[in-house]
Amino acid sequence: MKRNLNVDFIGRRRLWLLISAVLVAVSVASLATRKLDLSIDFEGGTSFILDGVRPDLTVDELVDVAEGSGAEDVRAQLVQEDGRVRGAIIHTAAITAGTDAEASVAGALRFVSEAETIDVTFVGPKWGERVSNKALQGLAVFLVVIIIYITVRLEFKMAVAAVIALAHDLLITAGIYSLVGFPVSPATVVALLTILGYSLYDTVIVFDRVKERTASLGGPGKRTYGEAVNTAMNEVLWRSLNTSLTALLPVGSLLFIGSQILGAETLEDLSLALFVGMAVGAYSSLFVAGPFLAWWREREPRYAAIAEKARRREDVVETRGVPIPEADDSDDVEEPSTPVATSSRPSSAPKTYVRGPGRKPRSRRR
Numbered sequence: 001m002k003r004n005l006n007v008d009f010i011g012r013r014r015l016w017l018l019i020s021a022v023l024v025a026v027s028v029a030s031l032a033t034r035k036l037d038l039s040i041d042f043e044g045g046t047s048f049i050l051d052g053v054r055p056d057l058t059v060d061e062l063v064d065v066a067e068g069s070g071a072e073d074v075r076a077q078l079v080q081e082d083g084r085v086r087g088a089i090i091h092t093a094a095i096t097a098g099t100d101a102e103a104s105v106a107g108a109l110r111f112v113s114e115a116e117t118i119d120v121t122f123v124g125p126k127w128g129e130r131v132s133n134k135a136l137q138g139l140a141v142f143l144v145v146i147i148i149y150i151t152v153r154l155e156f157k158m159a160v161a162a163v164i165a166l167a168h169d170l171l172i173t174a175g176i177y178s179l180v181g182f183p184v185s186p187a188t189v190v191a192l193l194t195i196l197g198y199s200l201y202d203t204v205i206v207f208d209r210v211k212e213r214t215a216s217l218g219g220p221g222k223r224t225y226g227e228a229v230n231t232a233m234n235e236v237l238w239r240s241l242n243t244s245l246t247a248l249l250p251v252g253s254l255l256f257i258g259s260q261i262l263g264a265e266t267l268e269d270l271s272l273a274l275f276v277g278m279a280v281g282a283y284s285s286l287f288v289a290g291p292f293l294a295w296w297r298e299r300e301p302r303y304a305a306i307a308e309k310a311r312r313r314e315d316v317v318e319t320r321g322v323p324i325p326e327a328d329d330s331d332d333v334e335e336p337s338t339p340v341a342t343s344s345r346p347s348s349a350p351k352t353y354v355r356g357p358g359r360k361p362r363s364r365r366r
Helices: 012-033 059-068 098-114 125-153 154-182 186-214 225-235 237-261 265-297 301-321
Strands: 047-053 076-079 084-092 117-123 351-353 361-366
Touching: 012 265, 047 098, 059 076, 059 084, 059 098, 076 125, 084 098, 098 117, 125 154, 125 186, 154 186, 154 265, 186 225, 186 237, 186 265, 225 265, 225 301, 237 265, 351 361
Parallel strands: none
Antiparallel strands: 047 084, 047 117, 076 084
């Protein structure tokens, strides 16, 4: 039979806070210094797609020849198939379509790459700005709906804790994207939306069990809110781990096998966001949302009184040297302090008195 794990989520919340703080700090520093590599769909610009290039072509060659032809903000990426270079994608700052500048860059790229065909695409900056604004509006509506739903289904403070965990997941995922240098494309936005749903799914499962456990807390001094939350989280830990591993295996296959080994580089931005976001979401639902909720609720007068009564009880027991009984959510049953002797013999039956160690008992009759 599978036994529940016993992880001290609440007692070690300072450790989890330190880990999250380090990850968030690194992410913020990376976003501030390196920034995100936004694709042409968001920034606007001109894209040159080369097909049938020579196999020994390098990224540096493409960047140098494009900049030598007058292009600015050049970014190049090779496209591989079966381990061989088959094409390339070059993004530059916006170049007016049909002009001599565009023809000059395209001709230079064709010459150095020996490409069979070149497709040129122009995307204006207004389109990218509109896409970014729509994405932010959709995210805002999503968060409002989620807060309302979790508040109605569970409670408001759980909704706030879930949103904080979501912000934690998105910030760390964006920071890793900035560190790795992968371009942020529409596929990345789809992956981020998937992360939001997955992280909330795991968090709601945890909070639903927490609500069941904390709804029947014992009297003051019996079990604190944090202890009840810790018990509930350990009860769903196996389920959370199994769900996370099941989701991460296929995404990991896309990232490490599909994009790295098989050369399907177009899957990199999608699979990286999914893999990192799901892993961080599984972590935050247990080590961020739960401990934050326990810390917040234990500041309420009711649960603060329970925690204070429990601390006093522990101090008294520790002073007297009496072991502390394990907390339980069941109703208290008063046990008699001394055993009550019962007998079916009549009152006239002789009584036996024990005089002490080493002495024989004697009987007398009234």
